[in-house]
Amino acid sequence: MVPDTGIVHEHVLRTVNTVVERCWGADRETVAQALSEALAADELLSAPSVAHVTEAYLPDTAELVFRYLSTYDAAYDRPADDPVTIWLYETLGALANDLAATYAAAWSAYESPSLNGPAHDLPEIFPEEPRTPNKAERLGPDRQPGSAARRKAERAERALQAARETIAALDWPRIDEENDQLLKSLKVGDRRMVLWVKTRGIIVVGKNNSAFRAIDGIRDVRGIDIFAGSLQLIGKPKLLSTRRQAVLTDIPPEGEEAIGPLFAAHRIDVSFTAASRWVG
Known part of the structure; x- marks a missing residue:
């Protein structure tokens, strides 16, 4: 069964919550290491077919988790419109979407052994680069040159807009x-x-x-x-x-x-x- 976005998102949130509970007051390197280990420990988030997606998101996610932990002393001190929280949740949602899309693309390339003879275990035959999906299918992560930089720039622009809105709302x-x-x-x-x-x-x-x-x-x-x-x-x-x-x-x-x-x-x-x- 191919995990959908909702299931993947639950795994992502649970993993990050584990790091948050463990790392209040920790430095940036400790938070990054704890997040890396927590993601690796979740089989759904570290499977061979999607590990490259998790790894691509790790640096930015670790930085946001660190900022989340270092901005306020406790979670209940954080206002509802806190831009760091908004940015973090948007990033986690994007990670879940990309992971689910990669799973779907890998699964679509799988052919049943009953039709085509013996095959290796399913995780081992997932293609390194999923086939190009039809327009009607959900697209996988953008692997074109510059796509990571473009996503980073888009996240930075969203954070800047949220910060401006926070300033404008003050008395x-x-x-x-x-x-x-x-x-x-x-x-x-x-x-x-x-x-x-x-x-x-x-x-x-x-x-x-x-x-x-x-x-x-x-x-x-x-x-x-x-x-x-x-x-x-x-x-x-x-x-x-x-x-x-x-x-x-x-x-x-x-x-x-x-x-x-x-x-x-x-x-x-x-x-x-x-x-x-x-x-x-």
Whole structure:
């Protein structure tokens, strides 16, 4: 019996869930190794006729599982529209579809021994390259040159679109109000993380800001232009001035002109510096 997409998808989800349960807090290499071993242990996902499909998806899937595990402390902390989760589930669905299509293509080339004489065990006669299906049949994985790069580019574009939608859905006036409250309470020596959303021209200060997790969770998406740094107050207001002094680290130099006025609105003058263990 040829496994359909639903059955294959169940195996894929069960395998990835096993890795998720085992690897909270693990580094990238550990997650990749655990996923590779889990996929190899499932006979349906590692059969000789489909192993090349699983192997092709392994690097991207391992990276997404790692991001899924490292973005939040626990699964229940993750919002429903989390882009990493969306991207991961889309990738797992694509893997299941390609595996099922490869199984179907391999099975369609099989001829019964009762009609054509003795044959080897079924798994051994699956062709390395399934025959070209008719238009009416379901196509197998795209093996044309550049297809892997094209799929990767499509996944990157979906992730970028999801990240943009996450940013657009945030309550930006509320973010700025929370920034103002936190900055007013800072004392000399206090240090807080800062996210600069370049495309929106706004900063998010401190992990307690209601938008911090959502924005931090998408800042690794290529093309989204979100930068992380840290802010530290370094002195009291100068004589006859209500403005405080602070230093901002890790933000790229091109952000200085844009970010200065953002903090100036909160009566803080910032100077920019590269990361240093002596700051803070």
